[in-house]
Amino acid sequence: MEQYTNNISRRQIRHTLDSLMEGIQVIDFNWRYLYVNTVMAQAIGPEDNFRILTMMDKYPGIENTDIFKVLQDCMINRTPDRLEIEFVYLDHSVRWFDVSIIAVEEGICIMSLDITAHKLAEEKSEKAARLYAFISQVNQHIVRVKDEAALFHNSCHIAVEFGKFKIAWIGLFNHSEKNISIVDHSGIPDENLSIFTNLPYLLDDSQHIVLRTGTHYICNDIETAPCLPAWKSFAKEMAIESYVVLPVKKLGIIIGTFNLYSTIPNFFNSDELRLLTEMMDDISFALDAFEKAKRHDIAEELIIKNEKRFRALIEKSTDIKTLSTIEGKIIYASPSIKKILGYTSKEFISLPFLAIFHPEDTKAIINLRERLLKSRGKSFSKQLRLLHKNGHWIWCDGTITNMLHEEGIGALVSNFSDISEKKSAAGQREFDRNNLHALINNTNDLMWSVDTNYNLITSNQPFDNLVRQASGKQAVKETSTLHLEGFPEEQLRRFKKFYDRALKGETFTEIEYDSSPVEIWSEFSFYPIRKNKEIIGTACYSHDITNRMIAELKLERQNRELTKTNHELDRFVYSVSHDLRSPLTSILGLISFIEEDSMEKETLEHIKLIRNNIERLDGSIKNILSYSQNNRSGLEIQRIDVKKTIAQVIDLLRNGKNSRDIDFQVEIQQEIDFYSDFRRFTIILENLISNAIKHHSDASSERFIKVSCCSSENTLELIVEDNGIGIADDNHEKIFEMFFRISGNTDGSGIGLYILKEAVEKLQGSVKLISKEGIGTTFIVTLKNLTP
Secondary structure (H helix, E strand, O other): HHHHHHHHHHHHHHHHHHOOOEEEEEEOOOOEEEEHHHHHHHHHHOOOHOOOEEHHHOOOOOOHHHHHHHHHHHHHOOEEEEEEEEEEEEEEEEEEEEEEEEOOOOEEEEEOOOHHHHHHHHHHHHHHHHHHHHHHHHHHHHHHHOOOHHHHHHHHHHHHOOOOOOOOEEEEEEOOOOOEEEEEEEEEOHHHHHHHHOOEEEEEEEEHHHHHHHEEEEEEOOOOOOOOOHHHHHHHHOOOEEEEEEEEEEEEEEEEEOOOOOEOOOOHHHHHHHHHHHHHHHHHHHHHHHHOOOOHHHHHHHHHHHHHHHHHHOOOOEEEEEEEOOOOOEEEEEHHHHHOOOOOOOHOOOOOHHHHHHHHHHHHHHHHHHHHHHOOOEEEEEEEEEOOOOOOEEEEEEEEEEOOOOOOOOOEEEEEEOOOHHHHHHHHHHHHHHHHHHHHOOOOEEEEEEEEOEEEEEEEEHHHHHHHHOOOOOOOOOHHHOOOOOHHHHHHHHHHHHHHHOOOOEEEEEEEEEEEOOEEEEEEEEEEEEEEEEEEEEEEEEEEOOOHHHHHHHHHHHHHHHHHOOOOOOOOHHHHHHHHHHHHHHHHHHHHHHHHHOOOHHHHHHHHHHHHHHHHHHHHHHHHHHHHHHHOOOOEEEEEEHHHHHHHHHHHHHOOOOHHOEEEEEEEEOOOEEEEEEHHHHHHHHHHHHHHHHHHOOOOOOOOOEEEEEEEOOEEEEEEEOOOOOOOOOOOOOOOOOOOOOOOOOOOOOOOHHHHHHHHHHHEEEEEEEEEOEHHHHHEEEEEOOOO
């Protein structure tokens, strides 16, 4: 029982160690690996591989390193230790670790935490601090020194001491000898000084490039640098990785160069160069002053210049900058305090030290200040809430630096940036996340996503409910969606194919039908999820479209019935066109014989009535046929000779009995080809002109019908004007209605103008009526030029 308990305890300990962020490795006294946790296994390989290895097998040469000495000390003397190390792997990659070593029964236990990111951030911060310290010190010495040699000497030593550069040297050009000779330096061993003495500047080497272009030169790859072989060997020996050559100017002329060598690869970027360029401007300014022998005046001018520069930097900054004494009394506040917190500088200075901080931040501020007072030159940062004059709190990102020891400053320097909008944006993002969560769960539609291994990434409540209903279990993230219990295997196989299509980049929708236990249609949509250009999963959406599909099937059935009805209607129209009109034509022929043979006045009157009614019936049949064809047939676009078509229609209609004595006037202006449906265009013309003929009075004299036409690139305007009986104002809105007829003696079915309007609309046009009863009528038809 005790052994069983120990086994459980060991498994629990192992599980705990495997869940740690630190890497854990246990080494026995023979330097063999006994155990590594999950984090460490990712770095050195699976457990089965390393158990047969010693640390020296895994990392050849480690026994010659300082870290191994610490491990050996703990292994032999059983003394624990903790240190930060920079570890170089066999592939030359470098990582930083926080390492703790303790003695255990089996040997030693090594706990390591990867702090590379922290170290890089720390190095970047230290780099910026060193550079600012370097430039600040140079500027201070510019004010203090009184000759060129001292300035060059101090600048080189400050670069190494404060800027932490490996080497700094200044050389002056000798143009007659075409060389540059070192005048001062820091960091160059005495035995290597000859390399920099009377150094010739070759065509397109770094010194010559600076001299020729008047600007700096950067090198981040020593192997490809345009330098002498002897210098490259020296650089390799000194571990130099990058350097910059800055022009030294006097009275606007380049007299030499300031050379800074760093052991850090890619050290120089645009921000550093901007600051270094400003520094070189200041050095050149001082050189000008020395040259003019106005040391005192120039020094004062430089102080004023620097003071203005820093004052402008402070007072024009959008951040709050303050100076406070060791007791906490604020002695200076920048003008931006008014914009951010609403106080004037005078009001802010009069406030007690802790009055501006939120009560919940007070304790942290006191602790931070106590730590700061113990750390000269150190800076600490924290997000704080500051009290606005109107009573509300402003979130600020604050940095406080201990500069009590700095001559001319003697204060704690604070910088506060307003991050209220940033905080608000973070709050808005949180709100958006919650809102999105509410939206995707406040629906009956299913939403889920899977990764490239078909494992569930996330899902909404309806999806979880469906899984629970099918399997009796809760949907669990990171479990396979291909093995969900309660779902048919065939359906899961189909969905694997859907996932594969989406994971290949396809966005698509599928519809599935299921008749058991109830009839249901579902629409499934799949959308690839991308991270940068890589597809990392697919988003899936399912919507119940049963009602829509039932409606569509019903509509499809109705469409089939409508198609059948239309087909029957086509047969009916054909019957009307041929079976009914043929007897009418025969009757009209017999009437013509009677009219020619009969001399009886009464008989002729009756025959005339018969003819009129038959022609009226024939016209109605024609109109019905035109109406059917207009609605049932598509457009057949072709170029139309408008003038010829109008002439043909007039010739067809002018020989009727009602057309006698009517003066047909035609006026055509067609400069651009007109395209439309010829049959419908002819129907429009026939209805307009026949309608004008029909509504002319036989009693009136000088009867006329005027047809005019004007075409443009986009439209054709057709105008038919007559001086017939006109149309009463009350009927203007009614005449285009089906079966509407104007009361009087005119014949007609009341469908002609209705067909005209339908045809006009089919041709994407419009029709307008202008008429005065007893005077005449004008129809204006505008048709779109349907140019192919």
